[in-house]
Amino acid sequence: MALNPQLYGNGMPVAFVNEMFVLIRDGIEFEVNNIYGAHGGIVKAKGRIFLSNVRIVFVADKPTQIFTAFDMPLLYVHDEKFHQPVFHCNNISGVVEPVVPNDQNRAMYPAHSFKILFKNGGCGTFVPLFLNLIKSVRQYNQQFVASNATRVDPLRAAQTPIGDMVNCAYVDPSDPTKIYLQQPALEGQRRDTYH
Numbered sequence: 419m420a421l422n423p424q425l426y427g428n429g430m431p432v433a434f435v436n437e438m439f440v441l442i443r444d445g446i447e448f449e450v451n452n453i454y455g456a457h458g459g460i461v462k463a464k465g466r467i468f469l470s471n472v473r474i475v476f477v478a479d480k481p482t483q484i485f486t487a488f489d490m491p492l493l494y495v496h497d498e499k500f501h502q503p504v505f506h507c508n509n510i511s512g513v514v515e516p517v518v519p520n521d522q523n524r525a526m527y528p529a530h531s532f533k534i535l536f537k538n539g540g541c542g543t544f545v546p547l548f549l550n551l552i553k554s555v556r557q558y559n560q561q562f563v564a565s566n567a568t569r570v571d572p573l574r575a576a577q578t579p580i581g582d583m584v585n586c587a588y589v590d591p592s593d594p595t596k597i598y599l600q601q602p603a604l605e606g607q608r609r610d611t612y613h
Contacts, residue, residue: 420517423489431468431475440547443467443595445538448476452528455484469548490514492555500545509535540592
């Protein structure tokens with residue numbers, strides 16, 4: 419997890435080496451807790467989500483001094499659940515662990531609970547791709563994780579094979595999600611570390 423990750427001028431996240439963007443989804447309301455400096459530690463904002471083979475990045479439509487964007491490595495997301503309430507919009511909730519520098523005390527960085535609310539139409543394209551991508555990232559990571567490893571490199575997910583997943587994606591006509599068939603033109607160098 420990274421608060422206010424690097425963005426290009428157009429609001430697109432600066433990509434990591436080998437990162438491939440899968441989709442972008444507008445019309446999202448995002449909630450996250452444990453944000454230092456926010457009233458009650460909770461931030462609620464409207465914006466868009468970028469999903470890649472490495473992470474989910476929420477970018478606020480109206481940035482503030484405290485909150486512009488929120489970056490969640492797929493390897494650090496857990497307890498994700500899809501909800502379809504009767505009288506409210508569909509949403510995904512979960513927990514994301516922070517990306518902690520090697521020289522820092524892990525106890526100083528709390529986990530964040532998040533909720534992604536689909537305020538603008540269906541979610542029949544986003545949800546299956548998101549859940550399948552998380553499953554694929556976890557399966558791919560299993561071959562590298564020893565049973566006693568405590569932290570793994572979030573960029574390891576960049577090696578996850580996603581081509582087949584996107585090529586056979588079902589597109590829901592009521593879902594405003596846009597799938598990247600070709601990677602967007604990026605304005606500069608790619609990052610090679612979260613730190």
